[in-house]
Each structure stands twice: as C-alpha cells, then as structure tokens.
Amino acid sequence: MTNDLINKYDLRVPRYTSYPTAPHFNEGVNGAVYKKWLSELPQGTPLSLYFHIPFCDEMCWFCGCYTKIVKRYDPVKEYLGALLAEIDLVADALPGRFSAKHLHWGGGSPTMLKGEDWLAIMTKLRDRFDVTDDAEVAVELDPRTATEDYVRELQLAGVNRASIGVQSYEPKVQEAINRIQPYETTKQVIEWLRAHDITRINMDLMYGLPFQDTAEIERMVDLTVDLQPNRIALFGYAHVPWMKSHQKLIKEETLPDAAERWKQFTLAVERLKALGYVQIGFDHFAHPDDSMANAVETGELHRNFQGYTTDSAPAMLGFGASAIGYLPQGYVQNEQPLKAYSQAIYSGVLPAARGIELSADDKLRRDIIERIMCDLTVDLADVCKAHDFEVSTLTDDVAKLAPLSADGICTVDDTRITVSEDGRPFVRLVASAFDAYLGSGQGRHSKAV
Numbered sequence: 478m479t480n481d482l483i484n485k486y487d488l489r490v491p492r493y494t495s496y497p498t499a500p501h502f503n504e505g506v507n508g509a510v511y512k513k514w515l516s517e518l519p520q521g522t523p524l525s526l527y528f529h530i531p532f533c534d535e536m537c538w539f540c541g542c543y544t545k546i547v548k549r550y551d552p553v554k555e556y557l558g559a560l561l562a563e564i565d566l567v568a569d570a571l572p573g574r575f576s577a578k579h580l581h582w583g584g585g586s587p588t589m590l591k592g593e594d595w596l597a598i599m600t601k602l603r604d605r606f607d608v609t610d611d612a613e614v615a616v617e618l619d620p621r622t623a624t625e626d627y628v629r630e631l632q633l634a635g636v637n638r639a640s641i642g643v644q645s646y647e648p649k650v651q652e653a654i655n656r657i658q659p660y661e662t663t664k665q666v667i668e669w670l671r672a673h674d675i676t677r678i679n680m681d682l683m684y685g686l687p688f689q690d691t692a693e694i695e696r697m698v699d700l701t702v703d704l705q706p707n708r709i710a711l712f713g714y715a716h717v718p719w720m721k722s723h724q725k726l727i728k729e730e731t732l733p734d735a736a737e738r739w740k741q742f743t744l745a746v747e748r749l750k751a752l753g754y755v756q757i758g759f760d761h762f763a764h765p766d767d768s769m770a771n772a773v774e775t776g777e778l779h780r781n782f783q784g785y786t787t788d789s790a791p792a793m794l795g796f797g798a799s800a801i802g803y804l805p806q807g808y809v810q811n812e813q814p815l816k817a818y819s820q821a822i823y824s825g826v827l828p829a830a831r832g833i834e835l836s837a838d839d840k841l842r843r844d845i846i847e848r849i850m851c852d853l854t855v856d857l858a859d860v861c862k863a864h865d866f867e868v869s870t871l872t873d874d875v876a877k878l879a880p881l882s883a884d885g886i887c888t889v890d891d892t893r894i895t896v897s898e899d900g901r902p903f904v905r906l907v908a909s910a911f912d913a914y915l916g917s918g919q920g921r922h923s924k925a926v
C-alpha cells in the first residue's frame with residue numbers, strides 16, 4: 478500500500494463512533510422525546526453510563542474536545558450539582574431500577590473533580606442504579622495534576638480503569654502543543670495507579686503533531702510499551718482550526734505533510750505489533766492478555782463514542798453538557814452550553830437538545846458499519862436477514878466498493894465484504910460505502926490517516 482492511495486482517495490470520512498454520525502442529529506429529539514424513550518426501556522436492559530466533565534485548567538492546543546478552561550473550582554462545583562440532579566431526573570424517567578456495568582468519565586478533564594466529589598457522585602449513582610460488583614469504572618486521567626493521594630481517592634470511589642493522554646514525550650513537541658508532560662510524570666502516575674489496584678491502563682498516543690518525525694514516533698512507542706499498558710490508541714492529529722480556534726496557535730509549517738504522517742502511522746503500527754500488541758481495527762492496540770484482544774477473536778468487539786470497546790450494552794445514557802448516549806430507539810445529545818444545560822435540569826426537564834430516531838434502514842446500516850469497523854469483514858446476507866431486508870437493498874452501496882476492491886483495499890466475495898490487511902488504514906472508507914447520509918448535511922471530517 479503506497480502513498481498513491483492516500484492521495485487518490487478523499488479520506489475525510491467519519492470515524493463511525495456512531496451511525497448516523499453526530500452531524501446528522503436533529504432537534505426533533507428533545508427532553509420530552511428522551512423521557513418517553515427512557516420510559517420504554519425494557520426492564521433488565523443492562524446500561525452503560527457516560528459522564529462528561531467539560532473543564533480543564535489549561536488548553537492543550539491540539540485539543541479537539543468540548544471543554545472550557547477554568548481557574549477556580551466554583552464552576553466545576555456548580556456543574557456537579559446539575560450533574561447530580563440530572564442523575565435523579567434520568568433515574569426517575571426509567572421504568573424501574575436498572576443495573577450499570579460500564580461507567581466512563583470523559584472530558585475535558587474528569588480529574589478536575591476533587592476526591593470528595595468523586596465519592597459524592599458515586600454514592601448518588603449507587604443510590605439510583607445497581608452498579609454491578611464487576612462494573613468497569615473508567616476515567617480519563619490527566620497525569621500532570623495527579624498525586625498519589627488523588628489516585629487513592631479514585632480507588633476509594635471504585636475507579637478500576639484509567640486512560641492517560643500522552644501525545645508525545647519530546648519536549649519540543651510538548652512545547653508546540655502547550656502540554657508539558659515529562660515521561661517520568663506519566664511513568665510515576667502509572668506506578669501509583671497499579672499500586673492502588675487501578676490496573677487497567679489505557680494510553681493515547683498521537684502522530685502528526687508539530688515537529689514530530691519517525692525517530693520520535695519510534696522512541697514514543699518503545700517508551701510506551703516499556704510501561705506495558707493494557708490498551709493503546711494511536712490518533713492522528715486533526716488540524717481543524719476553522720472548528721477549534723485554539724489550534725491556530727499551532728504553526729502550520731511545523732506540521733508533517735501527508736506523506737510524513739503516513740510514514741509515522743505505519744511505523745507506529747508495525748512497531749506496536751512487533752512488540753506484541755494486537756491491532757484492533759486500525760488505530761487501537763491491545764495487550765494479548767486484554768479482554769479487547771479476546772473480543773476480536775470472538776467477534777464481540779463493539780464501537781461507541783469512546784472508540785473500540787468490549788461494552789455490549791444496548792443502551793448508554795449520557796450525562797453532562799454535550800454528552801451523547803443511545804437507546805434502542807436512537808441517539809440523544811445533551812445541550813452543550815453550560816447555562817442551557819443547567820437551566821433545563823433545574824426546570825425539571827431532561828437537557829436533551831438533539832439526536833436522531835433510528836429508522837429500520839439506519840439500524841441495518843449501523844450494524845454493517847460496526848462489523849466492518851470491528852471485524853474488518855461482514856456478511857451482508859446475515860445482517861440483512863437479521864434486519865428483515867433483502868440483500869438487493871445494498872446493491873448500489875456494494876457497487877461503490879469497486880475501486881477500493883481494484884486497489885486491493887477490500888474484497889467482495891458474493892455477499893461477504895472483507896478489508897484486506899493492507900487495507901486496514903482505509904477501513905473507514907470501506908464502511909462509508911454503506912453510509913446513506915455521507916455527502917449530505919454539514920459533516921466535515923478529519924482525514925482517515
């Protein structure tokens with residue numbers, strides 16, 4: 478696979494952490510619709526819960542998340558009050574008591590929360606939901622602000638997985654992205670986490686950042702593997718200053734070009750595999766002992782807003798400003814402005830602002846896209862049968878794969894589509910053939926590589 482293919486195809490396609498993707502959500506899904514959907518949830522449906530903490534104390538210039546910089550704790554504390562009230566509103570709308578097996582805290586920086594507030598919110602959650610004994614409680618952790626006492630408080634709150642953003646270990650790169658985080662800091666925090674029984678460690682690495690080169694990427698991978706995380710995500714920096722104005726602080730002339738990005742990506746992938754990690758999809762890696770590596774073998778890998786996951790819950794409830802969740806009926810996203818979010822809650826209304834109700838066609842395509850993204854192969858006949866559709870429904874979509882097939886990116890064998898090993902970096906492109914919304918609406922996406 479060469480640079481030619483990178484140049485040939487328009488790789489600005491969605492990451493498919495949902496289908497339909499968020500740009501196609503509409504305002505028809507509001508608090509009243511969400512309340513009705515919650516009330517219809519069958520008893521016994523296992524839940525996942527996602528919490529968004531949209532605060533950080535300093536802006537990293539590469540950041541693509543929805544977050545707000547705060548220098549005082551008061552706004553965080555106020556937000557927490559609204560979050561606790563939202564938990565009550567949602568639990569009241571459910572037709573009974575439900576169990577939760579996966580809890581995920583993202584942001585922003587969830588570790589802006591003080592230890593006492595972790596305890597308050599986990600107590601509230603256990604009061605309103607049956608958090609199972611084996612529940613995974615995952616937190617995105619900023620190592621720059623963590624102390625051993627703080628890690629102990631996370632342990633007391635029940636946290637058992639931590640995701641650590643690393644980006645790069647090179648001081649010049651760190652300076653160019655306004656995130657100074659020495660390797661020793663990351664290493665120390667991981668030691669504290671393990672010492673306090675938070676033994677499931679994810680690390681997020683980046684390529685395509687200013688001043689990065691292949692030598693630095695190789696060193697970054699080696700140092701990361703020395704720390705033996707259970708999972709590693711490898712993200713390409715998406716430079717979208719028209720959407721994220723703080724990215725204008727990154728000088729474009731310091732960014733690697735497409736050919737160099739490709740070299741960095743392929744080097745990192747080959748190095749991670751050579752050092753024993755199992756490639757998941759195209760940008761995630763799991764230690765061979767990790768449950769995610771096992772899920773690949775058994776076809777039980779899934780994809781949601783956190784990327785690849787072993788979480789198979791049919792419903793994820795999103796809490797907090799801008800949080801997205803899903804129910805069997807469709808996707809729901811909360812109000813993004815903090816004021817609108819808390820105003821809705823304190824008026825006793827669920828703060829849902831947008832979403833999409835899934836049609837039968839959406840559900841069919843969602844399953845096809847998820848299997849391609851997770852398994853790199855799908856039998857269209859099987860999925861059509863499960864959804865009561867004729868395979869002929871997809872004739873036009875399959876025809877779109879002809880050029881990809883001619884270039885060795887995938888094969889089409891009767892009703893089975895398979896992404897080739899060399900075609901892995903293009904898996905989003907293969908999945909996009911089944912996206913009925915692509916090209917409509919306002920989606921503008923980052924490059925696949």
Ligand code: SF4
Pocket residue numbers: 532533535536537540541542544584585586619642
């Ligand atoms: S800590 Fe994370 S969420 Fe906050 S600005 Fe940095 S990258 Fe973005």
